[in-house]
Each structure stands twice: as structure tokens, then as C-alpha cells.
Amino acid sequence: MEAAARVIARRGVRGLRVEELAAEAGVSTALIYYHFKDRTGILRQTLEFINDRAERYTTERDPDAPPPTAREELEQTLLLELQDTVEVRENSTAWGELRASAVFDETLREDLARATRIWVQEVAGLLGVVQPMSSAVALAGAAERLTALLEGLSMRWLSGSLPLAHARTLLTEAIDTEVARLGS
């Protein structure tokens, strides 16, 4: 799965060749087909893998640091998606590619919509701890905006239209604004 995320982040979904994936993973193409059945199987499981990995790196906390406040927890979860590390770049590139290819290919749409919804619900949950008097609809709306903004900023960063530090500032300000809106 790591090899698949790497190859997609390098060549795009549409540049994904099973031969290159097999070479990257150090296995035969037959084993790839045995394991994933087909190209759709590869993409579907890669989507799951990058979501699990994002779940891990956005929730990892320094064990020696004092426990974060609800607000810090929210901010860290979102801002950790805008980091210049190999893992985050690879994950964000692959996610952007799966999103972009779903515009043309209907196969992945359901999986992608489900993954998006799970992400939105997670962020809505964190927002609800920060602003416990908010309605579920208001929390979901704020979470949809923050995650869609994060996707937009991430693509601008990866495509060279926006420096990473500035993307982080813009996202932090959006979190401020959404939290204030929920509290008003």
C-alpha cells in the first residue's frame, strides 16, 4: 500500500502502471493482481490506506506535552495536513489525484464520498467539543467548509501557487472565524 501511495503521488492516478507498482513494492505483477484483483481494487485500497495514515499523523501527539485543549486539538488535526514531510506530501498528492480522477471516473466516487463524510464528521466532532452549544447542522457546515478549504489550499500549495506557511496562516484564520461563528 505504501508503494501504491508512492507511485500515485509520483505519476498520478492516470500514470499508475501495475508494473511500476510491482517493482516499487518488490513483488511480481501477478501478486499485485492476486491481492487487488484489478486497478480499481488498487485505487480503492490506496484511498483507504491514505485515510488511515492521515488519521494517524493528524492525531499523533507528543506524549511528554501537556494534553491539548479542545481548540488546540482541532487546530493540530487540520494543520497537520499542511506539513512539508514526505508522508504528508505523498498523502495529499494522492488524495488530490483520487479526487481529480473521480471527476472522470465514476468507480471511485462512492468510496471518496464516504471518506469525505467520515473526515467531515471527525472535524465536526472536534468543533463540537470547542463549541458544545452548536447545532449538529451548524457543526457539519463549518466542518465541510474547513475541510473543503483545506483541500483547496493543499492543491494550491502542491501546485506551487501558495507558500506552505501562508496556507497554514489562512487555515488558522478560517478556524478562528468558523469557531467564532459557531459561538455567536
Next chain:
Amino acid sequence: MEAAARVIARRGVRGLRVEELAAEAGVSTALIYYHFKDRTGILRQTLEFINDRAERYTTERDPDAPPPTAREELEQTLLLELQDTVEVRENSTAWGELRASAVFDETLREDLARATRIWVQEVAGLLGVVQPMSSAVALAGAAERLTALLEGLSMRWLSGSLPLAHARTLLTEAIDTEVARLGS
């Protein structure tokens, strides 16, 4: 140029074949190469074309309607990018493709960064009419967030993760929030 936008919206940047473009435009491939020089030339001019076209359809107003307020002007300019018409779908799909392919290909990055900046400045200008006491930095930040959010929402819509009407509601609420933030 219309044919190029259509082919990119149908097959993606990476599925663009000069033969198909020539057939779509009803000309020879030699003429395509004569006019655009190479593939990069096609992509570069398509980017310019879709920006001009977006400029047109987001500023078109009903001549019989009363002149819009500054706030209506701002809202219409942004919301007209989220419409289920052939032209807007094609434009947004092609824009998303040019953005996504710039992650892998450095050639288009400068043109894309410039087009993004012009768009941000246009929206910042409209925001400045709504909230004339705001600083240029605050206006630019709000415009960057609104346009990046619009890109994110647009990709979710086109990839089937978000119904169009809901995308429009989320964007309208974001405009409310950004305008209120600038006024506070």
C-alpha cells in the same frame, strides 16, 4: 480554444491527444501544431481561454435587472462558478485538471500562480467595495480563502461528493462570515 477546453474537460490534461483536439476543432493536427507550437502551448492558452470565459460568465448581468449592490456583485461573481451549465462544468473541470497536473508538471506553475493571483485580486477588489475600511492584507486573505474554498467545493461537486445546491449554501455562508470578519 473551445475545442481544447472541451477535450480537457472530457479526458483530462493527461488524456489530451492532439489528434482528438484536431478532430474536435475540425482542423488538421499540423494546424494545431502551427498555432500552439506544442502541448505546453495548448495548455497555456487553454488556461487563458477558460479564465477569460469565467471572467465573462461571472460578470454577465441581466441588463433589465436593477444594478446589484456591492454585496450582491461579490456573491454573484463567486456563486456563478457553481452552476450546472455545460460551460461552467467544462471550465471548472478544465481548471481543476490544470491545477492537478501542475502538481506533477512544473511547466504550467507560473501561469497558474498568475491566474490564481489575478482571480484573488479581483475578489479582494469586490470585498473592498463591500468593506471599504479593511486593510489590503485582510482583503487579500479573505479573497484567498474564498477562492480556495470555491476550488475545494467545486472539486467535491464535480467528483460527486457534494450536491451543487449544498456547495452554494456553504459558499454563501463563507461569504457572510468573511464579510463580517472584515467589518469587525
